[in-house]
Amino acid sequence: MATVHLTVPISEEAVCSLQVGDTVYLSGIIVTGRDAAHKYMVETFIRSANVPGSEQALYEELRRLLAGSAIYHCGPVVRQREDGRWEFVAAGPTTSIREEPYQADVIAHFGLRGVIGKGGMGPRTLQACQKHGAVYLHAVGGAATLIADAVKEVLTVYKKDEFGVPEAFWVIRVENLPLVVTMDSHGRSIHEEVQAVSERRLQQLLGVSV
């Protein structure tokens, strides 16, 4: 299992060289987005006939930011400094599977190279990773202060008032964000493999023949 340092923008070649189990230290500008953000992106940008005028500027901005970058499933605890700038206080990942209905479309539409979260995702996302050259990167759930330490700067925030602090799009610059590849662009998923092992052991413990 390799240890790889990646910087945004991430090339397709770099992403395709990653295998499940690799440790990745990610640097560059990424964007947080979770439940409200994914629903919004899909309903307002991807599945709607045209983007409303009021949302056009944010759409362009997200397209610019997300191409070759990663979206982070995270609802941070933030603090506003006296000069008005924001800081991340605690920033661990949230459970990703809730975005399964949306993630594949978001990867395809915005050209994401990485999805960061916890718990892994389902077959549609795994397929999208294969088709469009992306990986799922697992952050350590609950390691919020450690991860906040890797967030060096909060550049801006979108939809904070509408979605609330945890659900907003926070645009952040990270340095050496520690991650593990658990779904790669070759169709492998640690989550599927561990699930199969635990299923087998469960059947043994329950005394059911396999």
Add this chain to the structure above:
Amino acid sequence: MDLTEPIVELIRRASTDLPADVEAALRAARDREEAGSAAASTLTAILDNVALARARSQPICQDTGTPIFHIHYPAGTSAGKLRAQAEAAVVEATRRAYLRPNAVDSITGRNSGNNLGIGFPVFHMEEWESDLLEIALLLKGGGSENVSIQYSLPYEPLKAGRDLEGVRRVVLDAVHRAQGEGCAPGILGICIGGDRSTAYTYAKMQLLRPLDDVNPVPELAALEERLLRECNELGVGPMGFGGKTTILGVKIGAAHRLPASFFVTVAYMCWACRRARMEVKNGTVVYP
């Protein structure tokens, strides 16, 4: 006596530090995993994170969860005033970023911004004989709440009948289903019996027990020990990466049930089992 500030301190302690027994269990788990494995490096990151959060007095996890208060108060204390002070403390703890604003209006999707809302935070308040005022607080995150589960026995798919073997079977199933999604290695608070709502309350109360205590009911003590061993044989591992540690502790309680009902309720708690307690006696506040 205004307890607002002492309760802010209780919240700070719960959010920014782990109980010593939980941290010790995580350390023992790290030492059991193979060096260089994803499981070992994950547990190391968790322990580093706990130390950093404690040193900086910052939340261990960004999901500071649902604050669940269990308050026992002596006769003559106003429960209403206590509750108002605890609510004021929650608002202040949110302002100081010990808590993330976590109360979302289920109709509009709006976050109240201060952790107050309908049924939020959660209060269980009871008068007792003692002249001591005791406030226990559990901060329970959403990832672990979402994998918590309630079974109604008999449960045919697992051949789980209305006995302790049936309980064992559904609990193993619950841990398998959860995989890493509840932020494994987790802690299980289990209630056998009760009705659908009290069962979850009792199951979560089990999470207030220290990991190293022994259940006073011998059958339950034996089941706790067996389930801890067997859950770890599932091999889910920290964060679901595979490994020897899936669960850090199993705590089981029983409540009376209707003849017609037999619920087994599993309250899954993430590794960040943030519980804290304070006691007030003769105007003195201690955090034992």
